[in-house]
Amino acid sequence: MFTMQKELFRQLFKRAFTNQFPVKHAPKSVAKLLEDVGKGKKKINPPVPVPDDFRGKLAYDKDKCIGCQMCTRVCPSKALVFDTKTRKVKYYLSRCTFCGECVSICPVKCLSFTKEFLLADYRKD
Amino acid sequence: MTLEKKENSYSICVGPVHPALKEPVKLNMEIDGEKVIGVDFELSQVHRGIEWAATRRNPLQVLFLAERICGICNMCHMLSFSRAIETIGDIHAPPRAEYIRVIGAELERIHSHILWAGVAAHELGFDSLMHYTWKLRENVLDTIEYITGNRITKGLITIGGVRHDIPEKKIPRILESVNFYYSHFDKMAKVFLNDPVIKSRTRDVGILSRRDALTTCAVGPTARASGVKKDVRKDEAYAAYQDFDVEPILPDAYTGEIHGDVYDRVLVRLLEVKQSAEIIEKAVKSMPKGPIAWEEKPAVILAKLKPLVGEGIGRHEAPRGEVIHYVKLVGEESPYSWKVRAPTYNNMMPWVPMLMGEQIADIPIIAASIDPCMSCTNRAVSADKTTTMYTMDQLRRLSFLKTRELKRGLGK
Known part of the structure; x- marks a missing residue:
């Protein structure tokens, strides 16, 4: 009996595991919070650091791109679309599944991963 | 499939959207008092093609x-x-x-x-x-x-x-x-x-x-x-x-x-x-x-x-x-x-012998005990409900016919 209760009492006196990112309580106005942070009145808790090989938002070096269309051939969700006018690639972030096949196929290494992960938004554009 | 009814028995339906289930599946059950006396389930609520x-x-x-x-x-x-x-x-x-x-x-x-x-x-x-x-x-x-x-x-x-x-x-x-x-x-x-x-x-x-x-x-x-x-x-x-x-x-x-x-x-x-x-x-x-x-x-x-x-x-x-x-x-x-x-496709049929004769209160834990994953299982959806249902024997006979046909194609 009471096998779990012991563990639960121990948890009571432990520090919370949750990282309160970005702030401890939800602000009444996000705009005001950002303003305060800009002025240095409030501080933002940093997020838990991501590992080195993290697959975040894609970075695309447009000048390096040679327009070979290899990335559009392997993209499983068609997030990379070739623009015939500019001979460059268009990247739709909302479709991207972060698989990294385009990064490994690119012959000139113009695509790479960043560590950016806060990509949720209300608007799709 | 219609479940066999008994005198005083009633049917309850758990799902497709139900707090006890994490993923959509419809469990139709025939209940006598607190006891489950008949089980049937319907799939294909999350077919994704x-x-x-x-x-x-x-x-x-x-x-x-x-x-x-x-x-x-x-x-x-x-x-x-x-x-x-x-x-x-x-x-x-x-x-x-x-x-x-x-x-x-x-x-x-x-x-x-x-x-x-x-x-x-x-x-x-x-x-x-x-x-x-x-x-x-x-x-x-x-x-x-x-x-x-x-x-x-x-x-x-x-x-x-x-x-x-x-x-x-x-x-x-x-x-x-x-x-x-x-x-x-x-x-x-x-x-x-x-x-x-x-x-x-x-x-x-x-x-x-x-x-x-x-x-x-x-x-x-x-x-x-x-x-x-x-x-x-x-x-x-x-x-x-x-x-x-x-x-x-x-x-x-x-x-x-x-x-x-x-x-x-x-x-x-x-x-x-x-x-x-x-x-x-x-x-x-x-x-x-x-x-x-x-x-x-x-x-x-x-x-x-x-x-x-x-x-x-x-x-x-x-x-x-x-x-x-x-x-x-x-x-x-x-x-x-x-x-x-x-x-999960294979592990769903065991639900029938598992749930038979059990209490209503135990349905969620028994349903969860096979670790069901409905979205993985849903591979087909029937738009009209008039499609023929095959029994095990009919399916086996069909597989014999198919094998014979294949053998003929090989020239044996």
């Missing part, structure tokens, strides 16, 4: 589509699909890649089983235990993120190898995670297996006899909990599993008897967490050196896969049971056909 989408993509794209079949055990679908393609093209992944595949698959098993243990605790109403087990699960997720760059969708496998190597500097972190599960296993086993509340809710509840498990074709932990020695890791010994001597875990290893109830299913899964940790430890320590893929450049893989013609089957022991992928290539860029059989 993944197989259709695959016939418009090349194998490297399908690989990531396969990964999206299941949110929990995604690597097993990737592995099965690539193994199916590898059998067609007679491609052999290098030994180091096979070891990395095993490490990935076993990390996934730890994650899936601990997640399920939390869900089972939640279904029993033991929410503090659920949060405790999910806290333990964070460790393996962090390790997966450290190795592959993402917590859930690993993207680890490519056709004929793996995409990410595990360099020397990442190994201490994996061993640390393995030791974490060794040290916490006893505590977890103590809570799940000795707690009187859990024991009284799960012991002799939802019994699936060995005979029923065999006739309803149960797979994975559900079958093993009923005493069926069935494990693809042992039976087919693919990837690097032949080096680790995987023994299917039966509940009598711990308690000395097999009941085939929910308690045994909890037990088998918990013991498998320990087994997986042991396999990972062995694999990490004895990993051979060498290349990690049959062909490293994706463009070359695509060019080499395009002329392939033939049919292939890939099997893998996913956390929930055996998963089978069938692929047919006809020399075009995209597969001609792709069929996925997820383990």
